[in-house]
Amino acid sequence: PITLSADPTQYDYLAAEKLEAIQVDSGNLDALIRECSRLSVRYDIAGITGFxxxxxxxxxxxxxxxxxFDLPGPDPISIERCCDKYTQRQLLAEADVPMPAYRLAANATEVQSFAAEVGLPVVLKPAIGSGSIGVRLCRNVEEVAEHTNHLLGGDPTQSSPILVEEFAQGPYYCTHIMGNEVIGIAAADFSPPPHFVFHQCICPAPLSDDEHRRIADLSLRCLRALDLGWGPTNIELRWTKRGPVVIEVNPRLSGGPLSVQLAYGIDLISEHIKLVIGDEWNLRRRHSNVAAWRALLPDRDGILDWIDGDGRA
Structure with missing residues (x-):
């Protein structure tokens, strides 16, 4: 592997494993094309993928x-539509996919108005972003104003697209998909609000056959609505009084493919790489186990000075 990164030094393992890394502006498509063209003089490029x-x-x-470079890869137009959370919501709505109520606000005044319209509590999030950065549950008017100010960089006169969404209450599930095949469905819990930090996860989720079928069917409807179906996708849902509703569709591997590997023996990263380089993947389950993890999250603000042995942890 050859890593192209704006700052390769942030990845310690590259130096530790003596892997080749090239510094290049990863947000500049022309610069990346030039670098890949230069590499193609020395190598046959087998495939290109992201982390x-x-x-x-x-x-x-x-x-x-x-x-x-005429290599196997995802459709960038479909991916870009997913990157814009409001566009994604509109496309899913056109396909009658159940979702929380939502509005797109351009400024602080619209955020306040739409929060009242949707009904408190609401979830505020940037219309474009990832990793739950800037996503917060706001339970009253004061929290709405505070977080709106944060998202606007402290300037209420700024204009920046913010999604105002109904807080879908109920158990959280994540569907792991490769191509058009549902590999598994995991269940997870969050730390206490207002932020959505994962606390624990279990794969497969403890679902009845009917619940599993409904979540899987809804997930595949999302793929069709968004014109996805190449490579990995993970879809986040909540099971509400209305049944499963879609929180977000992410056209990439989730951050935790190890749970799927431990549960089913399917290494999603390796199978993804096979697809990227034009090989045939194998999504057959090797076994059927239950995998679970838990994050130890602090219950107060502070600085961690030391940990005295794994027994206490």
């Missing part, structure tokens, strides 16, 4: 590079 769990804009850039 697992990286933000969707990387996947869109990868798709454009793959098209330029």
């Amino acid at each position: 697992a769990g990286s933000d969707e804009s990387v996947s869109a850039t990868v798709g454009k590079l793959c098209q330029h």
Whole structure:
């Protein structure tokens, strides 16, 4: 592997494993094309992909590079539509996919108005972004104003697209998909609000056959609505009083493919790489186990000075 990055030094393992890394502006498509063209003089480029769990804009850039060099890759237009959370919501709505109520606000005044219209509590999030950055549950008018000010950089006169969404209450599920095949469905919990930090996860989720079928069917409807179906996708849902509703569709691997590997013996990263380089993947389950993880999150603000042995942890 050869890594192209704006700052390769942020990845310690590159130096530790003596892997080749090239510094290049990864947000500049022309610069990436020039660098790949230079590499293609020395090597046959087998495939191009982004980091697992990286933000969707990387996947869109990868798709454009793959098209330029005639390599297997995702459709960048479909990926870019998913990157814009409001556009994604509109396309899903046109396909009658159940979702929380939502509005797109351009400024602080519209955020306040739409929050009242949708009904508190609401979730505020940037219309473009990833990794739950800037996503917060606002339970009253004061929290709405405070977080809006944060998203606008402290300037209420600024104009920046903010999604105002109904807080869909109920158990959280994540569907892991490769191509058009549902590999598994995991269940997860969050730390206490207002932020959505994952606390624990179990794969497969403890679902009845009917619940599993409904979530899987809804997930595949999302793929069709968004014209996805190449490579990995993970879809986040909540099971509400209305049944499953879609929170977000991410056209990439999730940040935790290890759970799927432990549960089913399917290494999603390796199978993705096979697809990227034009090989045939194998999504057959090797076994059927239950995998679970838990993050130890602090219950107060502070600075961690030391940990005295794993027994206490």
